[in-house]
Amino acid sequence: MVMLRMASTEEEERSVGHTPRAKNDSLPDVKVTIGAGHDLDDLGVIEPLPEDKRITININSISARVPLLQQRASLLSRLNPRRIGSSTNKPTHRQVLFDVSGSVRPNEVLALMGPSGSGKTSLLSIMGARDQKQMQSEGTVTFNGQPLTKRLKRRVGYVLQDDLLYESLTVQETLYYAAMLRLPRHMSHEDKLRRIDLAVTALGLGQCKDTIIGGFFRKGISGGERKRVSIGVELLINPSVLMLDEPTSGLDSTTSMHVLTMLRHLASGGRSIVTTIHQPSSRLYQQLDKLLLLSQGHVMYYGAAQQAAEWFSRLGYSLPYGSSLADFILDLASADVSNPERDGEQSRLYLIDTAEAYLRRHPQDGFNMDRDSDSGAGGGATAGPGHISGSGSGSSSPTSISRSDGADIAATRGISGVTVSKLGAQGDIQVAGGSSGALQEEHRWGAPYLTQVSLLFRRSLRTRRFETMKGQDVMQFSAIALLAGLFWLQAGQDNTVLGARNTLGLLFFISMFASFRALFLALYTFPEEYKHMLKERASGMYRLSAFYAARTLSDVPSDFTLPTAFFLVVYMMGGLRYNAAAFFGMYGTMLLTMLVAQGLGLLLGVITMVPKTAQTLASVVMMSMVLTGGFFVTTLPSWLNWVQYLSFIYYALGISLYIQFSSTQLYSCTDPASGDSCAPASLPNPESNPNCFPVYDVQESLALPQNPASQGDAIRNAFVLLGFFIFLRVLVYVVLRRKTARL
Template sequence: MPAEQQESVELLDAIPPERQVTLEFQNLCGWVPKVFATPGILPSFKNKNLDKGDLRQILYNVSGTCRPGSVLALMGPSGSGKTSLLSVLGGRTPDAVHLEGKVLFNGDPLTKRMKRKVGFVLQDDLMFESLTVYETLYYAAMLRLPQHMSKAAKKERVETVLKALGLTKCRNTIIGGFFMRGVSGGERKRVSVGHELLIDPSILMLDEPTSGLDATTALLLLGTLRKLAQGGRAVLTTIHQPASRLYQMLDKLMLLSEGHVIYYGDALSVAEWYRKLGYTMPYGMNAADFILDLASGVVTTKKLDGEESRVHCIACAERYLSTHPLGYFTNTPITEEELGPELWSSAQSRKQLDPNPNAEAHLVLDTGTSTDSATSASKESRWGASYTAQIQLLLTRTLKTRRFEALAQEDICQFVIVGVLSGLFWLRSGAGHSLYGAQNSNGLLFFEMMFVAMRAMLGALFAFPPQFQIMVKERASGMYCVSSFFWARMLSDIPIDCSLPSVLIILVYWMGGLRSSAAAFFANWASIVLLLLVAQSLGLVIGALIPRPKTAQAVTTVTALTMVLVAGFFVTNIHAWISWLKYISFIYYGYSLLLHIEYQGRTLYNCDLPDPENNPACTGYSGKALQEQLHLNRNPNEWPWEALALIGFLLALRATVYLSLRYKTKSRVR
């Protein structure tokens, strides 16, 4: 590791003994359903009545220890159970997993208070693409660090993490993603690690942190993890297939094969262990490649094929670990008593056992650590920021993450072009007091409403799932409560989603010649904004309840078309047995409200003459008569109760979104 990087890592304070945590897991067994239900239209719920016959076992009596000051690596081929085991140890066990065994932190089960001392870095770097590196860490610090810390102290912690991880040069670069160029892959991974280092965790868990990185960048990252471990932290990480230099930096190793432990002990002693079992590693071969070949069942001998060798190595490891729970260490003897006569004779038959079984054992035991102080734990607040501060920080962050979305040139051009074209198509068609002009105005009002509402619904449908994934990750870390995220999102919708539609409303309204009144214009604008929020809420509900985008799109299409057809514009006389659908259509209420605003108190004539009021050839229509002539849903002079119906839709749909978020992101400690 370069000297500059090494010095910067030391900027992070060491964990004092009273805050150090030892992780122990004993006889962990895990099962998942043999067949998972295909995601469909309705949300699926966990079936708690499955018996063992309906389940497939993915973990088999896995035991081990991760102590402060060491790096424990979980290795194994794809599908060996590395990520599942790490999720279980980090308190993020999926609902579908049936778990048995114990996971202890300083001898006690995992609690929500202890969980906030565990840093967990996912394999997929879930971050907001439009935030800079500094903004990402800043908002995380303000939300996660304790309330008793001042704002200046929290900002200082951010600067410390930036220096420790070598992110100072890219602090003002956005994270980026598929469509936006941002930081490099190595920098992105270090930001994910820094996100967890902000809370100065006692235990740091990482799921394949070197995945997608080049050898040098991966080596620097693992060197950083070793320095963090030397500061009194317990580091637990999964690694798929490390290079030789990377493997030599590991302290302890747990090798998994289809859910079984096939080796546990010193990382650098694995070649010696397998040599004593009769599997000598070829000269010059990377140890990581050799042991992964063994765990995959591709190493053969004269008497055993690859699968038989794998099963034999699993049996030897399980028999040895039953009497040596700390694992295998360098120069530790292996005797017939420990392996049993059958396994011992099998190993002896290959005549490659260590000729000196009585060599002196060299066992290094880590010292235990004391449990957390009850006094300090009792004073610790549940949240890093107060409730109002959470809403303020999340609102500010949401506005920043959606700034590219709100100011996208394509969207600005779209609203302006559509507004100008529709204004030209209906140019002054609604001016005057004729019934013919009013029919054109009805089409303009329906188009204005439909364009804004359908665009908002589809936008919410596809924009919500990525934010939901980030929310699940942040909620698992205890950053904020669901309601604060919900209110921040709802408040951000008003400036973000209502600004550009307002431009279209202005263009369409005045170019189309709708009612020339300030009160009518602002009532029209407020109604369209209310419809937009209701349509967006429906999109959020569908996006939150239905995980598959294609299924969600199909449901949205059917729902939207049904609501449009019963709104009273395309079909005015619907059969009674199906006409009830209009009462569950927000489009029906919105269109009726816009018609009420346009024609309330007005008299229209069946001619287009200059002075229709004093011309005996013209007949005037208002109220009920106007409703019949224009085929309106209701008498335009009646009280506009449709606004209350739309508000009710908005509240009900937003409440459904909140309940869905609360259910899906419920913090569970298992």
């Protein structure tokens, strides 16, 4: 059980914001204990980082734009003459960040605050190299003076606002697979298990460690527990930098305090912590070292979190008595605070303009009340037309700040008129021994390649534990197999031409049904796991090839069990050839056909990443292959004949025909009374019936596009199917690699 011990009532009163904490105070007023008096340091969860692994982050003039939602016009509206030639010079992007700069050093917790839509998550995603492709960004973010490389990214923990966790895994399993894949390979298995147990204890997850994560349709752990699991996954690797997007969202006040206190302890061990917080309480605000306050993408305040009240007080916006400082500054950023001279929006623009003018002179240091008081003139600013001064309680001299221009702020300042400037990297601070060379000494991947494949294979099986062999799937296959067996009951035992035509339909149905199911199941494979893969790949958890191999291998036991049972029932009830070579040959053909169809489904799914779009494409592609497979259409025009060679069902049917009819003598029988072809029941022994004649050209008699008696054609068809299988699997990997090239 997690307990929080507060020092005294007097120190609690300081959380109101009237008596700010000293800048370099470690954290004397809050002590995190677990169970019977054991704190986090005693458990060894938060060990200090060595000097050569500490990282300083510098944010240099970051600006960003996101695309606007452009609704595509319908075909009829685009053909409208009134629309042709009309002006379409509408903006395609909206700017969400404006020339933001700052820094985060080891032992610091930087909070990104601001109202909704202020750009907090956008800035954090750019810092962690998790921004979307559609976002256009300028400026640089450096880590110890270097850009964020793939190797360095493995020392950065990133917790998303939306908890991306596998719903079918338990808490223990989620942490186990993360630890085995991410922790250094030189750690023993026992040490990794101990790290997992310590994380479970530190985050208070002991009571729910054997409960599944759950989701919308399946109940699991609570929202607060999900958030703590997400943080625990990142804490396992003992990161040098930890970035968190709304870590207290959905948590109660006690749990939120526990999380922030843990972040404070992490920072005290030499880590750099960056977190977005929407609306912290006064107690939570006291745990922050530095604050970057954003308002519609502009910096309104950057500096020591405990000096924000004094800064705004000097500018004429004093903290009302008894109010929370966190709520007050958010009201300022939301234009909800006014004074006798300016309304809410004018006040917001005034504070933004003042802050940006100040930060142009101190781009990395931020606001420092002690420095400004010592200088007596706001850091060297001179008074003039844009002179702004104010005084606050406790300051020995006023602060003077020169505004960016002399014009009236409310009249000239506007979001749409701001020009983005790229200042480039400057002020990069090197920590002693803090180059990334020490990070490169560790192996790039936590687990060896084969271990990654094994772990991901086992995890993939567990994530589908509730989807494999469901009752409705068993009922579906049982019903279809039984109906097909009854419709083609012992059709394969009839060696007349009429019976062979029925058998041809059975062979085609086996290939078509297995292919359709495999393809449409594969459409959802990567769209469902794409976000998980992006998150895990961004943190350097495994190789893409290991994930791809494990994910495709895990499909075999789950996706081929029911089709195998279906094949056994249909083969025996349909009366196909009763010998081992024919049985295993037909079974192997069905499996190879399913693998090709599955590869095609994977390709369509990974290209679109939208299941609905993939289904539309798959329907068109599969119908084309079915129609040209050699059963419905046997002859095509010469200019369209090449289409059938693209159908994998065409080759599968050719192999099946060879297996069934290459060693079978067919007879063409006629009824002597009517002269029509005989039904199988009317002539049980066509070999001894004078009205039956042997058929020596099965292809011509059945109007087949391939010769079922040609062994060479059957071998060629098998190699073509194998080539299709290899080509599609390689192509899927290439497309997947291109989509994740940035990771």
